[in-house]
Amino acid sequence: MPMIQFRSRPGILDLGWGHPRPELLPVEAWAAASAAASREFGWQQLTYGDARGPAPLLDWLTAHLGDSTPEQLFVTGGASHGLALVASLLAGPGDVILVDSPSYHLAFPIFTDTGATVLRAPADADGVDPAALAEMLDGPRVRLLYLVPTFANPTGRSLPPDRRRALVELARRTGLTIVEDDTYRELCYDGQAPPSLWRLSGGEGVVRVGTFAKTVAPGLRLGWINADPALITRLATLGYVHSGGGVNHSVATTMYCFGASGAYQRHLDAVRAEYRRQRDALVSAVREFLPVEAPGGGWFLWAALPPGVSATHLLARAERHGTSFLPGPSFYVDGAGGDDRIRLCFSQLPPADLAEAAARLGTVLVSPR
Amino acid sequence: MPMIQFRSRPGILDLGWGHPRPELLPVEAWAAASAAASREFGWQQLTYGDARGPAPLLDWLTAHLGDSTPEQLFVTGGASHGLALVASLLAGPGDVILVDSPSYHLAFPIFTDTGATVLRAPADADGVDPAALAEMLDGPRVRLLYLVPTFANPTGRSLPPDRRRALVELARRTGLTIVEDDTYRELCYDGQAPPSLWRLSGGEGVVRVGTFAKTVAPGLRLGWINADPALITRLATLGYVHSGGGVNHSVATTMYCFGASGAYQRHLDAVRAEYRRQRDALVSAVREFLPVEAPGGGWFLWAALPPGVSATHLLARAERHGTSFLPGPSFYVDGAGGDDRIRLCFSQLPPADLAEAAARLGTVLVSPR
Numbered sequence: 170m171p172m173i174q175f176r177s178r179p180g181i182l183d184l185g186w187g188h189p190r191p192e193l194l195p196v197e198a199w200a201a202a203s204a205a206a207s208r209e210f211g212w213q214q215l216t217y218g219d220a221r222g223p224a225p226l227l228d229w230l231t232a233h234l235g236d237s238t239p240e241q242l243f244v245t246g247g248a249s250h251g252l253a254l255v256a257s258l259l260a261g262p263g264d265v266i267l268v269d270s271p272s273y274h275l276a277f278p279i280f281t282d283t284g285a286t287v288l289r290a291p292a293d294a295d296g297v298d299p300a301a302l303a304e305m306l307d308g309p310r311v312r313l314l315y316l317v318p319t320f321a322n323p324t325g326r327s328l329p330p331d332r333r334r335a336l337v338e339l340a341r342r343t344g345l346t347i348v349e350d351d352t353y354r355e356l357c358y359d360g361q362a363p364p365s366l367w368r369l370s371g372g373e374g375v376v377r378v379g380t381f382a383k384t385v386a387p388g389l390r391l392g393w394i395n396a397d398p399a400l401i402t403r404l405a406t407l408g409y410v411h412s413g414g415g416v417n418h419s420v421a422t423t424m425y426c427f428g429a430s431g432a433y434q435r436h437l438d439a440v441r442a443e444y445r446r447q448r449d450a451l452v453s454a455v456r457e458f459l460p461v462e463a464p465g466g467g468w469f470l471w472a473a474l475p476p477g478v479s480a481t482h483l484l485a486r487a488e489r490h491g492t493s494f495l496p497g498p499s500f501y502v503d504g505a506g507g508d509d510r511i512r513l514c515f516s517q518l519p520p521a522d523l524a525e526a527a528a529r530l531g532t533v534l535v536s537p538r
Numbered sequence: 539m540p541m542i543q544f545r546s547r548p549g550i551l552d553l554g555w556g557h558p559r560p561e562l563l564p565v566e567a568w569a570a571a572s573a574a575a576s577r578e579f580g581w582q583q584l585t586y587g588d589a590r591g592p593a594p595l596l597d598w599l600t601a602h603l604g605d606s607t608p609e610q611l612f613v614t615g616g617a618s619h620g621l622a623l624v625a626s627l628l629a630g631p632g633d634v635i636l637v638d639s640p641s642y643h644l645a646f647p648i649f650t651d652t653g654a655t656v657l658r659a660p661a662d663a664d665g666v667d668p669a670a671l672a673e674m675l676d677g678p679r680v681r682l683l684y685l686v687p688t689f690a691n692p693t694g695r696s697l698p699p700d701r702r703r704a705l706v707e708l709a710r711r712t713g714l715t716i717v718e719d720d721t722y723r724e725l726c727y728d729g730q731a732p733p734s735l736w737r738l739s740g741g742e743g744v745v746r747v748g749t750f751a752k753t754v755a756p757g758l759r760l761g762w763i764n765a766d767p768a769l770i771t772r773l774a775t776l777g778y779v780h781s782g783g784g785v786n787h788s789v790a791t792t793m794y795c796f797g798a799s800g801a802y803q804r805h806l807d808a809v810r811a812e813y814r815r816q817r818d819a820l821v822s823a824v825r826e827f828l829p830v831e832a833p834g835g836g837w838f839l840w841a842a843l844p845p846g847v848s849a850t851h852l853l854a855r856a857e858r859h860g861t862s863f864l865p866g867p868s869f870y871v872d873g874a875g876g877d878d879r880i881r882l883c884f885s886q887l888p889p890a891d892l893a894e895a896a897a898r899l900g901t902v903l904v905s906p907r
Contacts, residue, residue, distance in 0.1 A: 172588060173588060175586065188586060191581040191582075196584065212561070212565055213541055213542050213560075215564070215565065215758070218543060221539065224541045246785060248782075252778065253777065278777030284630075386584035386585070388787040407647075408622065408651045409648045413615065413617075413756075413759060417615065417759050417789075418756075418758075422541075
């Protein structure tokens with residue numbers, strides 16, 4: 170039985186995993202926050218919590234986010250858990266959930282687990298196309314549209330402002346709910362991230378899922394949902410949420426201490442600088458042999474392969490040369506598309522290793538086999 | 539917004555809440571385990587965990603439980619979460635879930651959340667009646683039978699050995715799955731707890747849900763499921779479990795340290811002694827005016843009221859006299875039954891307060907209004 174999800178493969182500098190670089194996890198600072206939470210809250214950290222999450226964290230998050238009220242917040246066990254909760258409340262067998270193409274591949278099973286049918290939303294290089302989407306809404310029971318509109322996984326791109334406004338307007342008009350996965354918002358490297366759909370919507374037609382997995386640590390299993398107060402009440406009154414006293418009370422109180430002490434902002438500033446260096450290292454190394462857009466945030470490059478090169482075929486050769494990645498088709502719910510693209514993740518390796526991984530990939534691309 | 543679930547009401551010594559006594563929560567020992575886990579596992583405590591739970595905890599639990607293999611284990615976010623996971627995989631709209639009568643009331647919404655119909659299992663004073671149950675299985679699509687067979691909530695009773703064997707046998711023969719909520723097993727006050735249905739079944743036809751909520755702390759949101767390896771694999775490959783790297787990785791690694799250091803056993807011995815004193819205090823105080831069985835474990839007395847006294851009517855009067863409880867009908871899924879019973883919880887108050895609460899209740903029972 171393993172301890173963690175990551176599997177190291179000897180000799181391979183792996184650009185496939187969307188995991189944090191171990192050295193950038195806040196081991197000491199989180200331990201200090203744990204000790205502080207124990208001193209500050211005592212037994213109240215260890216008993217049944219409020220179903221929405223503990224008030225101190227809700228208040229801190231409200232101030233930190235700046236675009237929601239405590240009544241629009243629910244503390245989750247991470248973004249994936251948030252997606253599962255929202256999808257199970259708003260969709261089921263007979264319904265359709267649309268997902269961006271390409272989009273975060275591990276979200277697809279979360280949606281299919283509800284029994285709904287998961288289909289591609291119409292999209293072009295800029296992301297989901299609001300006009301084409303509007304036509305789809307006349308047909309089957311489309312309940313949800315799932316998007317990572319900001320520093321997307323896998324493309325690193327952000328949805329243009331006019332599309333954001335058009336999608337928010339479409340949701341308001343039609344009753345479609347947009348599920349905005351805002352995981353990468355705070356990992357921005359070149360100025361501000363674009364305004365969230367949640368903010369643009371004023372809380373109507375959009376549910377936002379946030380997480381501390383990338384900004385603090387995935388192992389915490391802690392995130393939040395922004396939604397209208399009626400949906401928040403439905404979440405808080407789910408049988409197991411009510412019975413359990415919230416979903417991750419002790420970690421949530423520790424997160425409050427991590428945030429309120431200033432440790433969160435210090436850590437975020439530090440990892441932002443490091444991930445920016447890692448992005449720059451991988452972008453410049455890949456540009457030696459492939460054109461690639463530098464993402465303004467997040468963890469991923471979405472590189473276009475030379476004409477005639479299949480991502481799927483390239484993978485085995487790359488692994489023989491000591492590197493790896495995820496091929497484009499993984500990110501299409503029907504597997505059709507993206508074979509001219511590869512996702513390269515720069516989060517897990519330091520700059521020198523990223524440059525070496527890219528060099529190996531470049532070797533594969535110019536070598537005959 | 540509140541921090542915790544418990545609401546203190548001035549002037550009321552409340553026997554209604556199934557919550558731990560604050561002084562018995564291991565604030566210092568858990569903080570020490572957190573620090574130890576941070577030192578021992580470093581970044582591996584903070585990254586994505588294995589979907590089943592971290593190997594160190596699985597191994598410790600395997601040894602501690604003594605009746606399952608690591609392949610039969612899945613780490614949950616508490617017993618309620620475990621019930622929700624199992625119910626959502628094994629039942630849905632069109633199915634029937636049977637629950638003991640009376641049984642843990644907050645489990646009922648967990649089961650109705652699946653869309654299944656939740657009905658009373660045939661039961662008498664000894665618990666579920668296997669022969670009457672067997673007849674029900676010919677009818678609708680009965681998928682699950684939910685039981686707290688050991689030191690039950692609300693009765694404090696344990697299912698007799700012959701019924702345990704008969705139910706396990708019935709499940710094996712019919713394909714019914716028994717969901718055994720084993721929350722109170724380790725809170726035994728007079729010798730050993732009876733063998734679990736899980737153990738008797740050899741892992742066939744029974745899924746066991748366990749938790750650290752009562753033995754360590756509810757705020758951890760940590761428990762486990764014992765099931766056959768095929769169901770464990772289904773749990774571990776749920777979309778959000780896989781995507782998130784398990785459901786509570788950092789707390790699970792801390793629990794490993796709490797267990798392996800011996801802190802768990804020391805704490806369990808200490809709280810067992812305290813809860814035994816609390817049980818004895820409440821039992822002897824209540825026996826001044828009502829006959830009541832002393833439960834061999836768990837947190838609850840299930841007291842029979844004098845003939846003609848309604849639990850529901852008694853509640854308002856009791857609260858005017860400064861005490862409270864949960865009336866029996868709460869524990870029947872159809873609300874029909876138990877109005878001659880009240881559940882008195884002895885977990886949350888020290889002995890002197892329990893005696894005073896009982897005295898107030900006794901006053902109400904002899905006073906005309």
